Amino acid sequence: MTTADGNRARHAVVVGGGLAGITAALQLADAGVRVTLLEGRPRLGGLAFSFRRGDLTVDNGQHVYLRCCTAYRWFLDRVDGAALAPIQDRLDVPVLDVGGRGGARARLGRIRRTALPVPLHLAPGLAAYPHLSLAERASVARAAFALQRLDLADPALDGTDFATWLHRHGQSARTVEALWDLVGVATLNATAPNASLALAAMVFKTGLLSEPGAADIGWARVPLGDLHDTLARKALDSAGVRTELRTRVGAVSRADGGGFHVDGGGFHVDVAGERLDADAVVLAVPQREAHALLPEGALDHPGRLLDIADAPILNVHVVYGRRVLRRPFFAALGSPVQWVFDRTGASGLTDGQYLAVSQSAAQDEIDTPVSALRERYLPELERLLPAARGAEVRDFFVTRERTATFAPTPGVGRLRPAARTRAPGLFLAGAWTATGWPATMEGAVRSGFDAAGAALSALGHRHQHPLQEAA
Structure with a gap:
């Protein structure tokens, strides 16, 4: 393909369709680069996605963001989804403390801010x-x-x-x-x-x-898939990005005369076995997958990627036959329950109430059987929510993300690589890269900015960081 001035159009391949990869692809395409986005799953969104369970649309886990998350807010604006994930007018977090008092009523406190x-x-x-x-x-x-x-x-x-x-x-x-x-x-x-x-x-x-x-909190009032898959795919299509789902990448190797070959594998795709020639490649996949795809010499210490540990998140989902919570969310003390969110409206439930219990740092429970989790969490929800006592439990299920985030342990900073590698034209993206942020949606989008910016500089494209004016 050539441009209007007769020059060959630059081509970038983005491997991975999570928030980092989507962001990098949009940034590259907006700058005039021809982009192919390859994703192994049948959907976009990475680890912030939705699925169907009967008549419910379920998020794999509760995700929130803060007003200071300017990169993720850019993402929402870019995919035309900001109105679907509004932010509180002012920080207000209800905190219920049962304090080990058995059946005593939980004491309510609030973490709030003023305009001072x-x-x-x-x-x-x-x-x-x-x-x-x-x-x-x-x-x-x-x-x-x-x-x-x-x-x-x-x-x-x-x-x-x-x-x-x-x-x-x-x-x-x-x-x-x-x-x-x-x-x-x-x-x-x-x-x-x-x-x-x-x-x-x-x-x-x-x-x-x-x-x-x-710290004002925002969260999606629709399924995450509506934002990170449906609207993101629409934005990519409008930007001219070629998006291929169910497409596994087998290898990234150097091409003669510079650039890279990207071998597309996988199944049920029309590009299976196709070799894509690219001027730039962004690996926007988890650190272990990136390590497996890196050409020799791309990083000084590639083994450090394998030293970045993972941390799990467990989500417990409960559908009650009646309304048991009047707040959109709350945090808990004196209980194994951490944060509880009302997902009734977003899920499409029209009768009863659907609560999602989000349990971070869940190393001790990530492999616990559903039956044991049910015995533990239903009584705890009754301690916190008197209206749940005696309520019909129509459904109880669990979602587990064993590699939900990288573990933010002391010393992890020296393990996180920058976007630019030693191999010209090859770049890294993902919340695990050196963004300065923990593994959040904000960190993922910022990593996409970093990778796209480095790639555009290498390709000789003038560009401006999306947050330059906001910074």
Whole structure:
């Protein structure tokens, strides 16, 4: 294919159709590059997807984002889905504490913010937070000021665990449970002892201490597949991207005279066995898959990709015969339950209520049988929600993502590679790459920006970072 001026059109192949790959493909296509996107699954969206269960449309897990997630918000705008995943007007997280009191009614607290300047925007909410003592609330304020002074560029932060830092700054076990881990487990997919201080500081400084509205929560009011598959595919088609699903890539090898050959394999696709010539390749797949596809010499230390561990997330899904929760979501203390979301409207359920219980850092439960999880979580939901007592349970099922995120352990920062490799024309994308963010939808989209920007520079295309004006 040639351009209007008679030159050969540059061709980029993006391997992987998750948020990182979709973002990279859109960025490259918007800059005038011819793009082919290859995805092994029968859908786009990576690990943030939906599926059908009878009459329900079910998300594999609950995903939220914050107002400070400017890259994911760009993604929503780009696929014309922002109105389908609105953000709270103002941060408000209900926190129910059953405190091991048996059948006693759960005590309600709230994590809220005001419109006051940072850090005063959190002060009234913290002062009224009933799950901490007055002394513990004062200690949180002191730790927040210390956190604000940390330099995120300091490499020493990556080698320290968050729990050690919290202990040094006077945080009690209760304070860690009722505040720091309440937020940190959901965003980092790790408890404080297992989380890098660098990533934890990044989350709390950006989300809670950058601007008053940074931590306001947004979530999809429709199935994730509507956003990350249906609307994303429409945007890719409109941008001129050739998208091939059910297409496994067997190898990426150097071509004579530069560039790469991408051998497309797989099944049930019309490009099976086709060799695609590409000027640039973006590997937007999990780290182990990327390691298997990397040509020799592409990274100085390719084995480090295999040292980036995975962390699981478990989701428990319960369909009740009646309404048992009046809030859109809540977090829990004193219970194995972490976060509960009402997914009734998004699922298409018209009678009863469908709740999704999102359990991060679920290493101890990821392989637990459904029957045992049912025996554990149904009574816990009844402790938290009196209206659930005696309610008909129409369905109970579990989704497990054993490799939901990379583990944000101390030292992981030195293992995460940049987008650009040593092989000219070959780039990496994925939330596990060196974005500075934990494994979130925001991190995935940012990695797509990084890979596409590096590829466009290598191809000689002028481009502007999508968040340049917002940064």
